[in-house]
Structures are given as C-alpha cells and as structure tokens.
Amino acid sequence: MEQELVDEFAANSFVLEDQEVTKQCTSLCASFALKPAELVSYWELFYLNSRLEGGRVLGSQLDYFRQFIQKEQREAFRRKQTDFHFYSQDDVDMLLASETGEDEDNQFPPAKTPTKTLQDMSKSFVTQMDIDDGSMGPKTPGSVNMPSLKSKSRLENGSPATPFSQRSTKLKVQFVLNKDLPDMITDEPTEMASEDDVVRRLRPVEYTNLQVSNVGLKLGTRFMFDRTEEKFNVLEKRIKNYAEILADREGLAVDNQVSVASQERTFVVGMVCCDGEGHLNDKSVLLQGSVEYSSGHRVRLDLNMLERFSLFPGQVIGVDGHNPSGHCLVASRIVDSIPMSVKDDLLESQAPQAKRQVLDDSGPLAVPKASKALSMVIAAGPFTTSDNLAYEPLVELLDFARKKQPNLLVLMGPFVDSEHPQVKQGAVDRTFQEIFVEEVGSRIEEYCEEMGSGARVVLVPSVRDCHHDFVFPQSPFVVPGLKDPEHQITLLGNPGVFSLNELAIGCCTVDVLRHLSSEEASWVPAGTSSDRLGRIASHIIGQRSFYPLYPAPAGVPLDLSRSPEALQLPQQLDVLVTPSDLSPFVKTLSQPVRESQAGLTTLCINPGRLAKGMYGGTFTEMLANPMLNDRKEQWPNNAKVSIIRL
Template identity: 45%
Template sequence: MEEAIKAEFEKSGFSIDQDDHILDRLLTYCINYKLTPSDLVSNWEIYYLNRQLNGLKLENSHMDGFLSHLQNEVKEKLIKEEPHLHIYSSNDVEMLLNSEPDDREESFLDTPSKYERPYVENSASTPRANEKPSSSKESKANSTRITPFGQRINKFTSQFVFNAHNMVDGSSRQEVEDIEDDLIRRVQPGPRCSLQVHLSQPEPGCRFMYDRIEDRFNSLENRIRKFSNLFAASGLYGELADATLASQKNIFAVGLIICDGEGHLNEKSILLQGSVEHSGGQRVRLDLSNLTHFSLFPGQVIGIEGNNPSGHCLIASKVVDYLTSSSDADLPPAKKPAVNQEARLSSSSESKVLSVVIAAGPFTTNDNLLFEPLQELLAYARRKQPQLLILMGPFVDSDHPDIKKGTADQSFGDIFHLEILRRLQDYNEYMGPGVRVILVPSIRDANHDFVFPQPAFDINLPEDSTQQITCVANPSLFSSNEVMFSCCTVDILKQLSSEEISHNPPDMQSADRMGRLATHLLRQRSYYPLYPPAVGVPLDFSLAPEALEILPSPDVLLLPSDLAPFIKLLSVREGNEEEKRCMCVNPGRLAKGIGGGTFVELYYCEDVDNTNASIIRI
C-alpha cells in the first residue's frame, strides 16, 4: 500500500521527503478516511493549490494542514448527506467554558463553518482584559476559521526606522511593557489631541459627472497663469515671452508639458503649451539635448529658458520647475484668516507633539472578507495607544475578488458599517475619549462616490462616536496638535512613476526616485499634477478646483501607494537655499494578497529632525 501511495504521488509529479513517518501517516489517512491512493493524491492536489505551496516535495510540515483538509472534506460530505447534523468540536467546548449563553443555542443549530479548528490569537496581539465581544454573531463564527493570514508566525516586525537615533527618546512614550496591566493604562489615558480640518472639499452629496471641456481648459489655464504670475513677480527671469515665436535671443517662457501622441512621454515627443495670455494657448516642440538633467511628466507646469531660431522648436538651456515663495502667497484670501486664526488658537494651548498610527487599505486579504488585518491593527493600537489613528481607503475594495464577482452576501454599505465602523466604535469605547480616528476614502471604495476629488464619507454615528471619528475628503488638509497633514489616497506616485521621464548626469545616477516623485507634488502645488489623468481616475474639474491644491507646506504628506512603502524627508530647494521640508509617508497596504502588509507608527516631536517613525509589517 505504501508503495502504491508513493507511486501515485510520483505519477502526479510530486515527490515524498525521505522520511518513513510521512508514508506511515499517509497510509493511516487512507485507512481512517477510506481513501484509495488516487483519492488521496487528488485531495493533496486540491490542498496544494488552495494553499499555494512552493515546490513539489511533500514534507512533514505539510501533514498537519493536509490532515485538517481531509477532516473538513469528510465533515462537508456528512453535512450534505444529513443537513441537520451538527458535528461538535473544540469551539463548542470553548464557548461553554467562556459562558456565552446568548449565542449558545443558536450556535448549536447552525451549520459549522468550513474550518472547524479554532485560531488561537497571540496574547500579545489582542488584549483579553475587558475586551468587548465582537459586534456580530457572524464575526464570532468567522473568528474560528483558519486562514493563511491567521497562520503567520512573525507579527508586527519593524521593516524600516526613520531617525532611529531618536527612538531612545521616543520609546518611553511609544512602547509599553507587555507586563504592564492593561486596566491601569486605560484608567490613565494619554492627552487628547486637537484636530482642525482646514480643507475638505467637495462636500458630501455633491453633484458630479457634470465635468465640461471648459472646466478642464480653465483648470489648466489657471495653473499656467498662476505660475506665470509667480515667475513674473519674482523678477529673476525678466519678462515672460511667447515660446512659439522665432527668436535668436534667449527668452524665458512658462507652459505646460504635453505629449504629442497617444503613448508615453519621451524626449522626442515633448511639447510646451503656453498660456492664452502670452501665446494664445499654442504649443511648441522642446529640444532638451543641451540639458544635463531634467525630470518631466505630462501636466507639469515649468519655466523654461532657451531660444527658438526657427519658430518650430524651442532649444532649452534651463528648466525651472519650482519658484521660491512664501506659503501664505498660495492661500486664497478667504482661507488665510481661518487658517491663521486656528493656528493662533492652537498654538496657545498645544505643543507640536503627536503619536500617530497610519494605515491604508485594503483592510482584508483577498481570500476572504473577515478583515483580519484591520482587527490586528486595532489590537496593536490598543497596546500602543496612539493619540491619532489615520485610516485611508479602500475600506470595501472594489478590486477584491468577492466584490468583483458579486459573491459577497451583504451590501457594500453593510460591510462597511459592520466590519469597519463597528470595529472602530468598539475600539473607541475600549480606548476612551482620548483617542481620535480619521477616515479618508478612496476611489476604489465600492460603497462610495466614484469621483476625484472625492467627498468625505457621509455616515450617521452616535453622538459619542462623532466626537472621535472624523471623516475627511480625498484629498484633504488637517492638523492635529499643530502638526499639518496633507493626504491623498489616489496612487499618484505609481502613476507618475509610469509617466515621468528623467535624465541625470553620471554622478547622480543613484538619485532617490521615490523622493523625486513625491517632491513633484510640492513643486507643482497640486495633489494631482498629472494630465491627462491615468486610466481609471475619475478626475472631475467641476468639483472645487481648489481641492487639488496643496495650500501650505505640510509637515507630513500622506501618499499611500502600491509601490514599496517608505518614509522620506523631502526638501524643495531653489539653488542652495532650503525652502520647504516635510516628511512624506507611504504606509503601503495593510493587506497584500492572502497575507499581511505594512503600516506606519509615527511619533512627531516639534520638527522632523526630532521625529521618529517605523514601517511595521503586520
């Protein structure tokens, strides 16, 4: 029999590790479950594909999981034959010992879940003391399901530390000894942080899909005109000229980078579109062969110095994509008093110290809708007790396989309220009034408006939760304890990465590309400077054009992306002068495939030099 089993595995392309115990166990499985060698191999192939195992060798470490698979197959077969049969398991014993009379009777009558063996969480991952039960009976049943995410070994490993030399100072505030009593920490919560939302447009319930060609033209023209006025006011480059006119002299012009074809931008397809005021909106081809370095993308507004001897091609000698100016110059007059007044009010009572946990969706793995990564994140936040928790969409991801196929047994709104909002309400109730949560939507949210700029979630919360959960638009500008945050959940970094062309001299080949892409947003003073927008981005210029402007220089710029997570210090310079410095954070995705992803824990203290942050893999 053992030889037959071995031969059947080899026939299917699998090999068995040189261990007699493996064949003995496989023989036992055949006897106990009345399987032929071919049936056993068929079950192994199903288990191998579902678990996405590597290699074709059957090892001893696979046997326990394979046994659970066989047991589940037998149980499902029995349940189909006898629908009212309940197979008792360790879950029933655990439920009786934990004294949960409310759900006991109903649980006995329910059909057991596919995976019966309970998943015992690490005690360091989820606090047990005074923890509220889950909000729904379904979540209790699902908590016993074994998933690849639940079987991971390493939890909350630090992947990268920003300003590691400051961790000694910040660790006393950030890290809490595991032996400290949880009840004491809850009785003595940290100070409640302030929160001011400076820009969150458009408003919920706005009308969209009314974008006109006129709106798009006016938006681009206003960007060119704004930069033209700044260059002219500086007095550094002389009078602005029309780049389309033939001239033997060097001129300085301002315009928008355009590609002359359907494909990606390249050095031979770059056009400069001037403003209506200076060139009637005409375009001229650019020759960049004389430049030692440049970084350009479609939609970028630049100042360019050069000459156009033929009238058909502007030969560039210098490109200026940023002009030094005070941040107040960028603020509309109506916005200046409000922001300044809030700053004065907060500066009198608040210090620029803040502890934050930052995470971006998806918040569940793509093999289920159990939202296990979100549950682990909230468990981590319960232990570390940050003052502010920033969660960025997608929350109900439209790219999730179950959402795409329409196999979810709840509406998108119900999933959002049951799996996201209820967990957050439990988290707030557990943590007390000293914690704040900010929710930022994404265009990938299946339960929200598909438009960009995107209004905030319009949700009805109890009065106590309203004081702790704040919904802002995408993009948005808000501050907490005087720390200014700018946030945009559209993956602009990934889109710029595919559209940008750059050239560096040989001694600058190791330049930081991710930092350069993020710096483009600050230089262009826009959350989305790319034009035309990437496929799948519902950019609507009729909705609050000022919503896309990065007004003051932020302390922290949040740009969640599918690209590798990072924490970088951005400096926008004009010459040798350092004009703007801010921290750019890409927390990555909390869930990736069937496993966990990353999030960021940040401790801001007065300025970026004294700030430390960590990218943590969940």
C-alpha cells in the same frame, strides 16, 4: 529592434549590461508580444518593486524579470474575467508554502518552490477553504468557491485557520527613520516608559487639536458634469498662476509667447504635453503655452543641453532657453517646482490657519501655545484579506493601537474594496454600506470608546470604495448611525488636509506615485545615483497639487472642474501620506524657497497596504517630539517614523 530597445532603455535612465543582455531582452519582446516601450515599463515596475539600484540591466536579473512579466500578465488576464474567479498554481504555492506572510512576488530573488505536486497542493487548498454547503451558492465546475460572509464567525473562532492568522512574523519593523530617537516620546521621566501595559492604559490619551484645512469635495456637490470650458479654465489658470509666482518670487521676466522666434534668450512658462498617445520620452516633449497669451500653441522642447530632467504630462514648468525658429525651444534650464513659503498665498480664498473651523460640533479650538509630543498610526486599505471578509488585519491594527495609544489613528481606504474577489463575484449577503458600518464602523466606535475622549480617528475614502461615490476628488463618507458622542471621528475627503496641533498633514488615496512612475520621462548623468521614488514624490509638492498628472490614466474618475478647491495644496505640508502599490517608504523632500528663507521639508510616507492578498501588509507609526521656536531647523529630525509589517 535591438537598437530601438537600447534607445528606449536609455531614454528611461537604464543601461543594458552587454550585447547578450540586449539579445535576451529582444527575445522577451518576441516571447510576450511586447513593444520596446512596453517592456521598459515592465522593467521600471520590476526595478522599483525589487528595490534595485544602479540603473543597469544585468543578465542575472532577467530570469526573475521574466517571471515578473508572466505574473503581471496573468493578473491582467484575471482582471478581465468579471464573471468568475480561479486560482493558479502560484496561488496554491503561496497558500501552502509561505507561512511568513511575505509578498514573495516583490522579493528578489524569490523563495524556492516547494516540492509538493500540484495535485497534493490543490487537495490541501480545497480542504482548507472548505465551508458548509449552506453558506455558498451553486458551484461552478473547475472553480474553487470562496467563503461568504456567513463563514465570518468560523474565521473569528479560529476554525478553519486562515493564512493570515497562521503567519509566523508579526509586527516586524522593516524601516525606521531617525532610529536613534527614543521609542516612547513623553514629557514624563524616562522610567515611566517601562510601565506595565495595564498601568499605561490607566493614563488617558492626551487630547490634541485637530483642524481641517481642506475637506475635498463638499457634500452634495454635483460631479461628473464638467464641461470642456471648465477643464480648459483649470489648465489655463494653472499656467498663469505658475508664471505669476515665478515672476514675483524669482524676479524673472516671463515671456508669455512660447512659439515666437527670437535670437535672444527667453524664459517661458507652459505645460508639458506628449506629441502622441504613447509614453512620454525626451523626443516627444511639447510645451503648451497659455491660451490668453500664446493662443494655446505648442512648441517642441529640445532637452539635449540639460544635465538632468524629470518631466511628465500635465506638469507646469518654466523653461530658460532659445527659440531661434519658433518651432523648437532649446532648453538650458528648467524650473519644475513652485517656490514655497510657510504661509502660501496661492489660494486667496483660503482662510488663515487660526480661523479655520474644525469638523467638530464643539466648534473651533484654540491653537495651543506650546507644541506637545505627538504619536500617530497610519494605515491604508484593503483592511481585509482576499480570501474572506472577516477584516482580520483591521482587528490586528486596532489591537496594536490600543497597546500604543496614539494621539491619532489615520485609516485610508479602500474599506470595502471593489477589487475584492467576493465583491466582484457578488458573493455577499449584505449591502456594501452594511459591510462598512458593521465591520469597520462598529470596530472604530469600540476603539474610541475604549481609548477615551482624547483619542482621535481620521477616515479618508478611496475611489475603490464600492459604497462611496466613484469620483476624484471625493467628498467625505456619509455614515448614517455612526456613534461618535465625543466627536473623536473626523470624516475627511480625498484628498484632505488637516493639522494636528501645529503639524500640517495631507492625505490622498489615489495611487499618484505609481501613475507618475509610469508616465515620467527622466534623465540623470551616467554614474550618478538618483532617488527615483523621492523624485516622483517631490513633484506633488513642487506642483502644489495632489494629482498634477494630466490626462489621468484609465480608471481614475478625475473631475477637473472641482480641482481648484479640492486638489490643490492649500499650504506647506509637514507630512504627505500617499498610499501606493509601490514599495513602502519614508522620504524627506526638501523644497527651495526664496533666498531670504530657509528650506522647507516635507515627510512623504507611503505606508503600503494593510493587507496583501491573503497575508498581512504594512502600516506606519510616527512619533514626533515637541517643536521648539525654530521649527524648520528641527523638522523632520525630531520625528521617528517606522514602517511595520503586520
């Protein structure tokens, strides 16, 4: 067991400190009835959430790691309970002991435990959450009822006070990219930046040109009727397109047969697969060739000669190596990203940028001759805390946007979260569509009306939105009665791509980063630092797909028959927004192109979740200076991106 555990950690680029740490990890496997692969998966999540570095498993971290496993297993048990909801001691501790709004489970080391007894805390908790008898259904013995929608007015009036409203730290900046750039980006003299808020509000928000390149699944499209043949065609086309582009842009002679024995060096293209049902590792990697040329044959991939690699199921790669037996391809080099160009020709049916239509009744808008400064606020749901449906975080975010007056406000689902305790219990007295219209739509309408016709809002759905279609990719929202006389609100699909002036932005609300993190098999030389989150995010750009993982994990309603027009990146992106449960971050991703071209750079942003449990989460503010002639040399050095805790 110990040796198997050491090998599993090593396969995932982690090193155990000493023999004592190995014994403690073996004890953890026995205590929680975990296999070595499952324990390493827990460690990867703990490693990312705690922002550890170095790739070493230290004995001083194991106590916190044990607590993390206990928390994850409790959460997994709760998710299985579909008919009731209960609170543990950790929930009570969080409510009464934390006034900062921080997510204590993601801190390392954790905060000290308060000295109150569980009985006192439970009494205080019940007292604080107490509401009128008429607003709740019959009580279940041994459980604590949650406030229904009828308690919304009391929450808005401040009685009783919610944990979110009592948080002490508000709008705290956690991270800034290019922090030397000025906060106020404007073409006016510098002294204008210090104007009073009242005077600033008199200046209307400058109108920006917003064009939609990819709307996701079109309205009215039938979905979840995909056949095996359609899935096969999608995967086959991905492999063939990759081979054609590599042959064209890299000048490589691609051998279409992946399983033919040859003593000479060969270069083949195929899709990464796993030889079993478990997680991918360096011993279980198979390369599947195209059906047209290789009859879909698979060959084992030997990675021992590679200095580093990063692979996951569904990834299309080019392999340079030898296959002397026809059963095992010994790789000496792997090409895992498609060379990019400014104008991508992968989707021939995609119209040029200047000819694309805007989701606006006023018709297409002309691309401005000169770029102007841009400001954006980006946030991802949930937009309300888990103890009520008052949408207090959304109200705070809109107040922040009113003060900052951004050109664009990007709101990404879930808006009516299917994982919310009240929604799961059915303890609501309105339909899900009514909740969305009254709590979200009405507030956005008021924001647009107050900010003027220049302010723009983009809404992106999520598969966790219980008032929308449960399919990925998703069509845009259908909101009957949405008042938008100035055409300020753009309803985007999931995923979606649009441009703001000349800035290309892509959005996807499925947690692809976490899914890739759990399925990735990687190796880096010992003693070499590696940016794991940046490496995972770069796969989206390198594979030209918002969701390159295949097969998708349970819970992702992936409809492969719609992926060619919806999931593929239609162009080079300047900004990629991928909300995730992993720690919020801003990464600069550089992609190789042809030798005659300069490298292209994409800003990958994980804004985090606006609400975490009963407390506030994080969102992102981005300020971009005007682009000059040589835009590739400037971007993203002219952009200031801040991650702010609500």
